[in-house]
Amino acid sequence: MNLTTAKEALEIILKTSENFGTEEVKFLNSVGRILKEDIVADRDFPPFDRVSMDGIAISSEAFNKGQRTFKIEGIQAAGNEQLTMQNPNNCMEAMTGAILPKNTDTVIQYELIEIKNGEATINLEAVKKLQNVHLKGLDRKQGAILISKNTLISPAEIGVFATVGKTKVKVAKQPKVMVISTGNELVGVSETPEEHQIRRSNVFTLVSLLEKINIKVETAHITDNKELLLNKIEIFLNNFDVLLFSGAVSKGKFDFIPDVLNELGVKKLFHRVKQRPGKPFWYGKKVYAERSRSAVAERSRSAVAERSRSAVAERSRSVVAERSRSVVAERSRSAVAERSRSTKTVFAFPGNPVSTFASCLKYFYPWYYKSVGLNFENKNQAILAEDYFFKPNLTYFLQVKLTEKEGKIFATPITGRGSADLTNLVDADAFLELPDDRSNFTKGEVFSLLPYRSF
């Protein structure tokens, strides 16, 4: 069998990342998004010589001449305009955050002085000129870049946006993603399955894995019917940037997805990866290169009409499209023509829960990060806490429990019962990626890690 290695697969995926453009969002809604503009200091930071302790402001010259008791001339509060100390032998009370009063250059905190009858006495041998003064422009100069383009936004950046008055920020647009499950054995979450059925779960796992990176997705379930798959997937290709499939890519009689994608002009970039779980993984692209977008939309509508309408109608009961229905309908009328993107990306993961889960972390996440402009490289690693043996000549995504100790991350195998055992995912925290070139893995060795929990 001619399998793509996990390394090659990731390389192909990263080489075929996309650009979804940019949009403006309210600064408070930008956490987790990728900044697409440099954030520049609109003024010096601090913007004025800023008092950094509550106390009194004096002229150090008077102090150095031997003066220790200073008449209090006034109070410089935070938020008030700069006052001027009239007499250089006086002092001004000055509060943290206030502008330093004119004719003063040194602040002495209340803890080190005594105030009596409107006079402050300093109990110090020496003071340092400018002590407790946070000088204008010390942190950053006006015009300096405070945050660079392509930063992943965290609460720390939110504070800076606020400070420079960026009520809106430019961020990478998120791809429009449709998550599609297949498989006749699957029933809805609120249904009671027959003996031979199980409830759908992979779409929901994918929804929440994608919500973790701030991508809102739509979901659909399509039964194992080729005609129905052709019709539905053609519509989805026209209306989304990315399709994520779970199931129907292996060697079964009803694993129609690779054929259907091929018939719809989605070019396979690889199928089957030298890995466990997730070997039947299929990845491809559809490029709408020269055609106008509206032509595509039109063609898609007529294609749907051509193909046995009645068959579709008959089976539409079995198509569960939770959040997709109205949105798709709405979009197919207008949005396709408007949007300029012309390449669609298809990740077709195997349907076993552990396969879908690991594949999303290993392949979709990096593709997304690369697409929105992060120079993503998975630097997460962990130390194997026990010897482990895995014979097949495949990259193995070993389920592990993580523990941190002394600044080191240890991974303990929580093997489970294979790729269908989704309950095992709740006992583990991550996948440790064991390479395909050997069978024995020794306690203390370090391997790449795909974590899915954080605290």
Add this chain to the structure above:
Amino acid sequence: MNLTTAKEALEIILKTSENFGTEEVKFLNSVGRILKEDIVADRDFPPFDRVSMDGIAISSEAFNKGQRTFKIEGIQAAGNEQLTMQNPNNCMEAMTGAILPKNTDTVIQYELIEIKNGEATINLEAVKKLQNVHLKGLDRKQGAILISKNTLISPAEIGVFATVGKTKVKVAKQPKVMVISTGNELVGVSETPEEHQIRRSNVFTLVSLLEKINIKVETAHITDNKELLLNKIEIFLNNFDVLLFSGAVSKGKFDFIPDVLNELGVKKLFHRVKQRPGKPFWYGKKVYAERSRSAVAERSRSAVAERSRSAVAERSRSVVAERSRSVVAERSRSAVAERSRSTKTVFAFPGNPVSTFASCLKYFYPWYYKSVGLNFENKNQAILAEDYFFKPNLTYFLQVKLTEKEGKIFATPITGRGSADLTNLVDADAFLELPDDRSNFTKGEVFSLLPYRSF
């Protein structure tokens, strides 16, 4: 000065966590929340003897008697009811996810057989009975606990909720939190500050730090006016579980918060912590022990009325209550009486941006985790990457940049210009907690870590 140590402060905070009760949420909206029920297997997992490879199902007895070619009697597809193989010397094609056909006990994948004229020939010396069969109940038995109460919900748990048909799950209720900034030097984000003013940023940093743990907060700004503070804070105490302040807790002339809280009956549990940044941190509780809730609501309304109504009206222009106004009004009419909680918690952090940020991570997060039922202990640690010197006899929250290498986490100091330098927060990833009992910290030593970025 009689300061509380950082360790004592955290102990007091954890000892005074609260319980906010539980609520039901849709399972897909539960990521990041704390599960408050055990999730039990509603049936065996797998629920039937499940085919785990696409191929043919045979009776191993026939194989062991020497038979290698088997007539294909039918196809057992995933999602179909169990078929019965009539002739024990035949085989059934069987798909991944299907129920194993009756009278078969072994599955051989397509890769290892040859199919010709309706017959499958197996090219193997031996087969193992039950190979490629995922036996009913192997992963988990019906009634087994799949996920325990008090688990922090991740996408892995979402899949299990779906599988067992939990469309809604019981989770810990989030506290109602009001974030309040003070300081006359602060103007709104969309305003252009005068020379001596700066824009508000801490409330927004806190909003996004709390959104990270799925707490939606309301925010308000109150100018440094004691009467106004008394009036507003009394209302907030009645309507929220937690007040988070930023500013006005130090030694300045207009640092009214400790006095105001005292006058409103909020009991101080500590004020001033032996740490940098964040020394003036104030923490306390207000217990509405024996009084009926409606009485409290009534009293609060009349108290507001008593205190110089006109002063409030005059100054109400300067009270910016972004998301709070309508909600507070609505709640003060009804909610106080309804709710059963009777202890309010007040975290009053110093107003410098770095102080507020570090204090939220160090104190509020653990208090929250403990309150919702996680046995939280910060196990994050990192290895100091350079020698560092810090003289004051204080716990120091050193800003650091993190790098991972060989399963180890290294922390490189990114010192910045002190607690007012919020731009430095964007250059760092975490705070490394250096203990207060010495001044020299050596490269290679391991210390507690408060990370605020994750990838």
